[in-house]
Amino acid sequence: VSESRFDPLAGEWRTFATARQDRTLLPTAEACPLCPGSADSEVAAPFDIAVFDNRFPAFEAGPPTPAPRSSGVAASKPAVGAAEVVVWSAEHTRSLAELPLEHLERLIEVWAERYADLGRRPEVAYVLIFENKGEAVGATLPHPHGQIYGYPDIPPRVARTLAVARSHLERTGRCIACEVGGFEHTDASRVVSEDRATIAFVPFAPRFPYETRIQPRRHATSLLDLTDPERASLASVLHTVLQAYDQLFGFSLPYVLALHQAPTDEPRWLDVAHLHIEITPPHRASDRIKHLAGSELAAGAFIGDVAPERAAKALRQLVQGPGELPGRVW
């Protein structure tokens, strides 16, 4: 089965790609498909940053056409779109936090280019750049890499977020993300790191205990909107947050990192889509995971065990040392 199916009860498209069930699982460096020169390598040696199509794609430019469905409650369609792999480094164990800042700046250039390129394709409505890091979030390849999905529709959670932002804009005339960024800057209790262009904070009501959100302080809809100094600022704040994560519990912290930018299908989202990076580590303590269970999975109601202000303070102290207040350095 390789198709998208509509769940009529949730009103959402879901995608099935059963060839993925047998994808490579946790290979050693000798068998790593992302290590240049390995027996099973998908990339030429040497490289700095490599991008290529996912060998086990959820979405493809020319997918198979599913069997036609007769019932109105069982709609399916081809899983058209894109699925790419971005390998950050030729080294098997170099995490994003461990890369030099200059390397992260080049990666952001690559992300911007892939967003522009995939966004121009008529079959792609939304480009999600993400990293699943660590076995705790299900990463199947330990070699540091990210992924890019080009969805044919605006995916469900993004659509809801944009609808909330649209409604706020109509009510107040303001971008909700701009307003939240300004509030967090002023309040300062949840700020992890910031400079003139970029702010990183633990949200007031996060889904995960050590979740952070990194966003431009001014309204920018994608990486393409940012000036060179703003991109450098984004790389620097991201680098700082990732390094704090790796110090938090004494091991390289697993997380899901997602870069959200404006949908690419039509321009009407530009006033409400605010570029941001969302990082959600699953740990709630060094030896405990925040599992999504009954309340989260069945009801969509998140229950948190850690005060957001306490999580922010723990991360901030790893950035700045104890005692300093954030957001007061310029």
Next chain:
Amino acid sequence: VSESRFDPLAGEWRTFATARQDRTLLPTAEACPLCPGSADSEVAAPFDIAVFDNRFPAFEAGPPTPAPRSSGVAASKPAVGAAEVVVWSAEHTRSLAELPLEHLERLIEVWAERYADLGRRPEVAYVLIFENKGEAVGATLPHPHGQIYGYPDIPPRVARTLAVARSHLERTGRCIACEVGGFEHTDASRVVSEDRATIAFVPFAPRFPYETRIQPRRHATSLLDLTDPERASLASVLHTVLQAYDQLFGFSLPYVLALHQAPTDEPRWLDVAHLHIEITPPHRASDRIKHLAGSELAAGAFIGDVAPERAAKALRQLVQGPGELPGRVW
């Protein structure tokens, strides 16, 4: 921190109960708070089924009042509601699947009574009965038990599902769950077990590979709607599905089980709320978990690795033996 906070970016309430961070984790039978007679027991011995308030509640009848917030983007409120524990059995290791059918029937009576009782409370708008089974979904107590949350609002995922059902009803005049149940009965390829009153199936577009949905074949909004034979049918089909789960991979399968019934705040949901049990096991193979990662967490777009028809067939064969078609037995 013990309060509900509104995330203005997602438009959702989330609840923080930081006392939960230190809750009991995986005790032995000697220290189990749910074993009658243990050193730390919360229940009197002997009992058949016991219900009591959660010692580490996310919601309470009389919660503390949070500090007032000044900004429009940082709203909080007391975490009012209910959080109960339902202990299925006095035995430390007896799972729901292993209990006699008669015991499951009595449990369904208890669930119905708790739904009625909590639903009458003015501070409760939605009653969710659920079980987090196994360390893979984060259960902190191995003693077989479920939980009940009484939410002060209709929680986000339920609200969206009800809105989809409302829209379908207005468009077609029919309950979408009734229509899906009829379709699955006729199609038969995803049915796991059914009788005259109840159907269990793997959804056409599930979120988890071995997800099942169990629902009355006629429109019923809660357990209170069911006749005695219908309740017995629900217990029997649930028992059958749970036993198939435990045979699937050769170990007692972890899952999240949720019983969804009509909201209890106002009667206007009765035409679109269809009683159902949703069971979501995280495993995609005996040694692999379907983790929620980039696409699911960041975009809300579920990617599946197992064909729903294949999952249903595997479960059905454990119920009926190979070769038999479901849904043709009366």
